[in-house]
Amino acid sequence: MAHFSRRRFLGVSAGLAATWGLSPQLMGRALAAPETPADVPTTLLQTFRQSSTPVTGQYRTLLAGPGETYTPRYDLIGKKANNARVNQRRSLAYLGHMSDIHIIDPQSPARLEPMQQMSPTLWQGAARPQDTMTVQVQAQMVAAMAAARYSPLTGSPMAAMFNTGDSADMISQAELRWYVDIMDGKSVVPNTGIEGQYDGPQAWPEADYAYHPDDPSLDRFGPYGFPSIPGVLKAAISQSVESPGMPVPWYAVYGNHDAIYYGTFPIDAALQSLAVGERKPAVLEALASNYFGGWASDPTVLGRLQHMITTQFGNQPDMRSVASDPERELFSQMGFMEAHFATETNPGPVGHGFTRENLESGKTYWQADVGSHLRLFGLDTCNQVTGADGAVPQDQFEWLQDELAKARDLNKMAIVLSHHNSFTLENGAESVTGPNQPLIHAEQFIDMLLQFPNMIAWCNGHTHINTINAHPRSDGTGGFWEITTASCIDFPQQQQLVEILDNKDGTISIFTTVLDHLSAADWSAGDFSQQGLASLSRQLSANDWVASPLKRLGSPLDRNTELLLPAPFDLSVINDADLATEIAVRKARIVAYEEAQK
Known part of the structure; x- marks a missing residue:
């Protein structure tokens, strides 16, 4: 790296190799490689x-x-x-x-x-x-x-x-x-619900x-x-x-x-119950009358609880039966x-x-x-x-x-x-x-x-x-x-x-x-x-x-x-050697990532 002395380069390279459990030779080659525009798939190409x-x-x-x-x-x-x-x-x-x-x-x-x-x-x-x-x-x-x-x-x-x-x-x-x-x-x-089956x-x-x-x-x-x-x-x-x-x-x-x-x-309790329940509205009438309609007509806690029970266990039209899954809980x-x-x-x-x-x-x-x-x-x-x-x-x-x-x-x-x-x-x-x-x-x-x-x-x-x-x-x-x-x-x-x-x-x-x-x-x-x-x-x-x-x-x-x-300020306070060290740390992380992908 252009802004490192040989001694500093060897020290930084060895330290980063030890940090990431990689060979000093591999790390040294990676850090010594010149930075040139990468040929990567972006909208530039x-x-x-x-x-x-x-x-x-x-x-x-x-x-x-x-x-x-x-x-x-x-x-x-x-x-x-x-x-x-x-x-x-x-x-x-x-x-x-x-x-x-x-x-x-x-x-x-x-x-x-x-x-x-x-x-x-x-x-x-x-x-x-x-x-x-x-x-x-x-x-x-x-x-x-x-x-x-x-x-x-x-x-x-x-x-x-x-x-x-x-x-x-x-x-x-x-x-x-x-x-x-x-x-x-x-x-x-x-997938939530039944393995290999789409219900929706x-x-x-x-x-x-x-x-x-x-x-x-x-x-x-x-x-x-x-x-x-x-x-x-x-x-x-x-x-x-x-x-x-x-x-x-x-x-x-x-x-x-x-x-x-x-x-x-x-979020309210009725909505949370709907999320983890076994009934899913298929059309607007089911959603409006069985959830939103019930909420609007009786916004009390007891009223919403009664509505929740009716929605999940009653014979409501256009409510499809689906497999419940606790992973659908609303966070x-x-x-x-x-x-x-x-x-x-x-x-x-x-x-x-x-x-x-x-x-x-x-x-x-x-x-x-x-x-x-x-x-x-x-x-x-x-x-x-x-x-x-x-x-x-x-x-x-x-x-x-x-x-x-x-x-x-x-x-x-x-x-x-x-x-x-x-x-x-x-x-x-x-x-x-x-x-x-x-x-x-x-x-x-x-x-x-x-x-x-x-x-x-x-x-x-x-x-x-x-x-x-x-x-x-x-x-x-x-x-x-x-x-x-x-x-x-x-x-x-x-x-x-x-x-x-x-x-x-x-x-x-x-x-x-x-x-x-x-x-x-x-x-x-x-x-x-x-x-x-x-x-x-x-x-x-x-x-x-x-x-x-x-x-x-x-x-x-x-x-x-x-x-x-x-x-934004006098950028000369960011000296080249310190910046080179930061870039070396970033490059070392990516080298370790690349090795882990192999």
Whole structure:
């Protein structure tokens, strides 16, 4: 490594080899290898686009398209950048960003699929054609992150990955466990109920709101041109899904779907009973009259208990009998944190941002350092009362303000992580019984962040659309970038790579690179492999006739970009030798990961 003396190189190499139980020769060769742009599958090389003509009806397949280069954005420096930066810059941190994974247990009795009968637009997330394939998609996205463990821009090793929420879809314990296990590189069979048997609306003729791959003529998807794919439901819930696991430490924050039911409603005893029970509503009338109707007509505890008993044991019309499964239990706010402690120590960290202090205090926000000069701040912007959108509670707002000041004084760049973005940070719902604290909304939150020159990026999700916004200071002295990634559930099923570079000219660049999961552009009929099902999921999502899937791609200004801003402090305090040591530590972790994969 160029910034090491021979003695220091040998010492660092030997120490890291001992730490990871690898031979000094192997570690030495890996650390001595020059950092060059990695040839990894990203949207720099290939993109996915819809076919120009439909296959059947309006249904279109996907095709491989040309890659997209980086688009520079000068919003926060007010002028074009110095071209000399290309040859003199250095990588400070290379990161992965996932969001809105939405792992789904499609057989849970507590799902809201029948609401699609009332309004496919209003309830478009209640049932999707690709609901049975979410674990396969997550596994292939983890595989894509692992393949991109070295930067396609600089060759720098990945330092960390963060996930900005909505990991589970319907706060099911099974969903939460599957998501953590796939991140950790474990095998998952995404099935609850009877082994090898799918029990849900996609197989029930009366559920005409859902896509029936065995026979689309039974539903509204058939006339659109959705294909007949017999056997795909059983394949999706029967096969073991394998994951390589994240190669680097990963961190997580709450999304609204990790906090309350359907990301919108509070949980009660009747709903919990429905989730673990033996009766599942097949159509809207059953759901409305047997659950929502009973809740609305008698909201007392005793009334809901009587209704719960009637729903589970009475002869209710259009309630299907299904096998119960305790793994479908709905998890609590504390349960989400606890699941992140039932994890692997490598890559870790245990808790994935949350600490024992979080479990003891109940605080749902955290901070963590990635190297010596970058600090992550994980917020919980979810409203526990009601509503899909969020806000920043006063206690988190004040804590973050204090901690950003401390980070500034320590010459640490700051990245804030939350689920909600600046377009969706306006939820003001409060408990009628209290206690409540003030809720901070987007304008006030952004104004506070702009007080800190070390605040460089706010990364989030929620809207399932690739979006990048500049937040400038009113005096023209920079600002910060807001980076919103898409989702793993809706088209384009993309996530992001984020790299921070010191341009050595008084500016930094944040490069964003959009990442597709590792599966073919065009699904091959009959391919029920893990990669095949992930490919099929993306194709189905691209034909979402309720939403506008192509708009979720964002514009070129929202995808592969170079986001410039003034340096947050004098970056010469990050000396090259210390940075080289940090990069060596990151590279050693990845070398150990690669050896474990063999």
